[in-house]
Amino acid sequence: MARFKYSGRTRQGKKSGMISASSRREAMQKLRDEGIRVVEMSEIAESLLTKDISIGNPVKLQHFVIYLRQFSTLLKAGVSVVEATSILAVQTDSKPLRKALLDVEQELKEGNPLSDATAKHRKIFSPMFINMIRAGEAGGNMDDTLDRLAEHFEKQHNTRQKIVSALAYPVVVGIIAIAVVIFLLVSVVPTFVDMFADFGGELPAITQFVLNSSKFMQKFWWLIVLMMLAFVVFIFMLRRNKQTKYYLDYFILRIPIFGKMLQKAVLARMTRTLSSLFTSSVPILQAMSIVENVVENEVIARVVRRSRDSLEKGQSLTDPMRAHWAFPPLITQMISIGEETGALDAMLGKVADFYEKEVENSTDRIKSLIEPLMIVVLAALVGTIVTSIMVPMFEIFNQVGNTQ
Structure with missing residues (x-):
C-alpha cells in the first residue's frame, strides 16, 4: 500500500x-x-535511505505500552476505536508505530475489525496482541483487554530491563578491558622494544609473551576484527536455524550463574503470556501455539509444543513438562492445581509473579558478585602487561648500579 x-x-x-x-x-x-x-x-517514495530497516519488532516496548495504556483510557472515555487510533497515530513518538496506526485507521474506516487491521502489521503487533484483541472484540470488553495487554508488556519490559542491567556491567567492563589491553599492546609496549633490544640477554618469559602479543596485534589487528565479526555472524546464523538455535539455547540455559537467571526469565515470560491469554478467553490450544512462538527459547518452545500435542490427544498438559529438566516442580504442580480447580489463569499469574521476583533477586545477586570479579580481571590484565615491562627494567637498573 x-x-x-x-x-x-x-x-x-x-x-x-x-x-x-x-x-x-x-x-x-x-x-x-x-x-x-x-x-x-x-x-512518498520509499528507498533504502528512507525506508525503516529493522530486525525483529521495530517498536520499543515502552512505546507500545504507552500506546496500550492511552488506547484503553480513550476507549473508557467513550472515544471510538477509529478516533482513538487517529489520535494515537499523531501522539506516538515511534515512527514505525505511527505508520502502522495510520494504515490501521484506514482499515477501520473501511469497516474492518481492529484485529484484522493489526494482523496486517505482524512486525508491530504480535500474535498474542491480535488474538487477545479478537477475544476482546467478541466479548465486548476491549478496554479491559487493552489494560491486561499493557500490564503484560509492562511486566515483560521490567523483566527484560533487569536482565539487561545484569548483563550490561560485565559486557561494558569487558569492552573497556579489551580496549585498555589493545591500547597498551599497540601504543605503550612498542616504546620499550628498542630499550630491551639494547639491553640484550634473555628476557623473562612473561615479557617475551607480551612483546610477541604486541607484534601480532600490530601486524594482524585486521584478522582479530574479522574474527570478531565472523563470530557475530556465526551466532546470528545459528539463531536463524531452529535446529542449531535449540543447541545454542540449551547451552545458554546451562551457563553457570547466568543460565539459571535466563531460565527463570523465560519461564516467567511463558507463564505470564499463558495467564494473559487464558484471562482473555483465548482457546487453550491456540494459546499454547502463541506461547511457542513468543517464548524466544527453542528448548522451552519444544516442551510447550509437546504439551500442546499431549493436550490435543486428551492427555495431561503437564506430563511433557514433568519429564523435562527446564521445568521445576513448582510450575507443573501449580498448573495441575489450576487444571483441577478451573483457575489455570490465576495459578499461572502467581507462578509468573514468583519467577519475575526471582529474576529481580538473581540480577541483584549477580551484579554484586560480578562487579568485584570484573575489577580483579581488569587489574590482572593490566598488571600482567605492566609487570612484563617493569621486571626487565629493574634488571637494567641493577646492572647499571653494579657497573658504577
Missing part, C-alpha cells in the same frame, strides 16, 4: 497530512469522502 502526502481544504480551513491507499485515485476518493478538497498531493 502506497503512502501519499496531501494538503487541502475543508469547511473549517486548511488541512494537511498523510494517507495510505493502493493508488492516487483511491487516496483522492478517500479524502473526498472525508470532506477534504485536495489542493496538492504527492506520493
Whole structure:
C-alpha cells in the first residue's frame, strides 16, 4: 500500500497530512469522502535511505505500552476505536508505530475489525496482541483487554530491563578491558622494544609473551576484527536455524550463574503470556501455539509444543513438562492445581509473579558478585602487561648500579 502526502481544504480551513491507499485515485476518493478538497498531493517514495530497516519488532516496548495504556483510557472515555487510533497515530513518538496506526485507521474506516487491521502489521503487533484483541472484540470488553495487554508488556519490559542491567556491567567492563589491553599492546609496549633490544640477554618469559602479543596485534589487528565479526555472524546464523538455535539455547540455559537467571526469565515470560491469554478467553490450544512462538527459547518452545500435542490427544498438559529438566516442580504442580480447580489463569499469574521476583533477586545477586570479579580481571590484565615491562627494567637498573 502506497503512502501519499496531501494538503487541502475543508469547511473549517486548511488541512494537511498523510494517507495510505493502493493508488492516487483511491487516496483522492478517500479524502473526498472525508470532506477534504485536495489542493496538492504527492506520493512518498520509499528507498533504502528512507525506508525503516529493522530486525525483529521495530517498536520499543515502552512505546507500545504507552500506546496500550492511552488506547484503553480513550476507549473508557467513550472515544471510538477509529478516533482513538487517529489520535494515537499523531501522539506516538515511534515512527514505525505511527505508520502502522495510520494504515490501521484506514482499515477501520473501511469497516474492518481492529484485529484484522493489526494482523496486517505482524512486525508491530504480535500474535498474542491480535488474538487477545479478537477475544476482546467478541466479548465486548476491549478496554479491559487493552489494560491486561499493557500490564503484560509492562511486566515483560521490567523483566527484560533487569536482565539487561545484569548483563550490561560485565559486557561494558569487558569492552573497556579489551580496549585498555589493545591500547597498551599497540601504543605503550612498542616504546620499550628498542630499550630491551639494547639491553640484550634473555628476557623473562612473561615479557617475551607480551612483546610477541604486541607484534601480532600490530601486524594482524585486521584478522582479530574479522574474527570478531565472523563470530557475530556465526551466532546470528545459528539463531536463524531452529535446529542449531535449540543447541545454542540449551547451552545458554546451562551457563553457570547466568543460565539459571535466563531460565527463570523465560519461564516467567511463558507463564505470564499463558495467564494473559487464558484471562482473555483465548482457546487453550491456540494459546499454547502463541506461547511457542513468543517464548524466544527453542528448548522451552519444544516442551510447550509437546504439551500442546499431549493436550490435543486428551492427555495431561503437564506430563511433557514433568519429564523435562527446564521445568521445576513448582510450575507443573501449580498448573495441575489450576487444571483441577478451573483457575489455570490465576495459578499461572502467581507462578509468573514468583519467577519475575526471582529474576529481580538473581540480577541483584549477580551484579554484586560480578562487579568485584570484573575489577580483579581488569587489574590482572593490566598488571600482567605492566609487570612484563617493569621486571626487565629493574634488571637494567641493577646492572647499571653494579657497573658504577
